[in-house]
Amino acid sequence: MGRSYKHATVIGASLGGLCAARVLSDVCERVTVYERDELPDRPANRNAVPQGRHVHLLMARGAQEFESLFPGLLDDMVADGVPILENRPDCIHFGAAGHVLGTAHRLQDEFTAYVPSRPQLEWQIRRRVIAIENVEIICEGVTEPTYDTALGRVTGVLLDSGDAVPADLVVDATGRGTRLPAWLDKWGYPRPREDTVDVGIAYTSHQFHIPEGLLAEKVVVAGASRAQPVGIGMLFYEDGNWNVTTFGIAKVEPPQTVAQILDLADDILPAHVSAALRRGTPLGEMAFHKYPTSRWRRYDDLERFPAGIIPFGDAVVSFNPTFGQGMTMTAIQAANLRAVIESGEPDLAPRLAKATAKTTWPVWLMTAIGDLALHNATGESKWWYKPVGGLFDQFLGAAETDPVLAEWFLRRFSLLDSLYMVPSPRLVGRTIRHNMKLWLAEKRSA
Ligand SMILES: Cc1cc2nc3c(=O)[nH]c(=O)nc-3n(C[C@H](O)[C@H](O)[C@H](O)COP(=O)(O)OP(=O)(O)OC[C@H]3O[C@@H](n4cnc5c(N)ncnc54)[C@H](O)[C@@H]3O)c2cc1C
Incomplete structure (x- = not known):
């Protein structure tokens, strides 16, 4: 050229x-x-x-x-110790809007991601x-x-x-x-x-060294939701340490001390992850960041x-x-x-x-839509955001145990597939059937 x-x-x-x-x-x-x-x-x-x-x-x-x-960038990063993330349940714990996705089954179409620090x-x-x-x-x-x-x-x-x-x-x-x-x-x-959305997010982060062998995961994410306005992201980086970020949404303050981070982890992470974090050693200083508006x-x-x-x-x-x-x-x-x-x-x-x-x-x-309908954010909202947010919530609920739905979501969330593609009527039907089955099973066992 x-x-x-x-x-x-x-x-x-x-x-x-x-x-x-x-x-x-x-x-x-x-x-x-x-x-x-x-x-x-x-x-x-x-x-x-x-x-x-x-x-x-x-x-x-x-x-x-x-x-x-x-x-050559990805190979060089891996050579420098950047972890590779297979999209498998033992590598990743992923929770969004109060739902933990894809842990019940292996996803069919696994894709590879990388975990370099910024x-x-x-x-x-x-x-x-x-x-x-x-x-x-x-x-x-x-x-x-x-x-x-x-x-x-x-x-x-x-x-x-x-x-x-x-x-x-x-x-x-x-x-x-x-x-x-x-x-x-x-x-x-x-x-x-x-165009703005007032998300009112505050971050608190701390590095931890967790003894080898305690965690198979390399990425642990527990997103916030309306009911639980704080979340945690834990990434295992190339230096062999974990960056643990906690965050609050809609102006809710995240933890301010290591003790509070550990308590939050006990509340919202799988028990083996929070136990591993408790056995870890906090390193360096805590970092804080405010992000008021998208x-x-x-x-x-x-x-x-x-x-x-x-x-x-x-x-x-x-x-x-x-x-x-x-x-x-x-x-x-x-x-x-x-x-x-x-x-x-x-x-x-x-x-x-x-x-x-x-x-x-x-x-x-x-x-x-996620922020305004599910995360208590404020900003200009269209009348249809709430119902679409509700459907989305239903979809994520079903995706907890349906690997096809989990995969559909994770591929779009990772931006591998276009977000212009909305769920097909077949996937919507599958969501409804899946949630109906769960609801009936719960009713029978009650
Ligand atoms: C708390 C937080 C967490 C995030 N987490 C993620 C994440 O998990 N995943 C993800 O994909 N993205 C994440 N992002 C977004 C990501 O950081 C940005 O998208 C990315 O850094 C690209 O930004 P940029 O280069 O446009 O701007 P910036 O990274 O903000 O850089 C701007 C640069 O311009 C320079 N500059 C400014 N003014 C001047 C000037 N007058 N003269 C010369 N230089 C100047 C600054 O010094 C700086 O180096 C996060 C952002 C925040 C705030």
């Missing part, structure tokens, strides 16, 4: 910025990524990515997308981007993009040092706190509409938008993190960017915004 751009600058060297740089390196003579944070030369937490201290589940689809951007994944990707010949990562903050009123386009970036760097394309990958809406305002463009900035809806800049990653859409989909959706945005560039048509930003809206919509809808 020819080089369509001379120089692109990317603001932010987290997962979004790195993926965008990878795609642009194929069509730009030069790509410069600016990052205001220090970038460690090993897997390590960064101050500007505070979420990295909390569990990050990489969906199976995300692993596939990252691998297609960076071939710092490990970012570092593996960063070192690959650094190795790309025409990409440079510079640790310096960007004050704002430069805008030429006469041309009606963004022309580069102004660095915190005061230097202006010309570029024919700028990527805003500055995360949830992006200032692009304010810059648009300043340049005389409308701000994007924001936010989708609707750039796809704008009638006017300047040329020369594209928003990317969490700067476009940031999902309730307890669903574990943000990194995967960022990787999917990178696939969209590649497809839109390869089509060779003009108006990159609006076409990318539309493509990203198409891939975002079903995932946003699923999480919004």
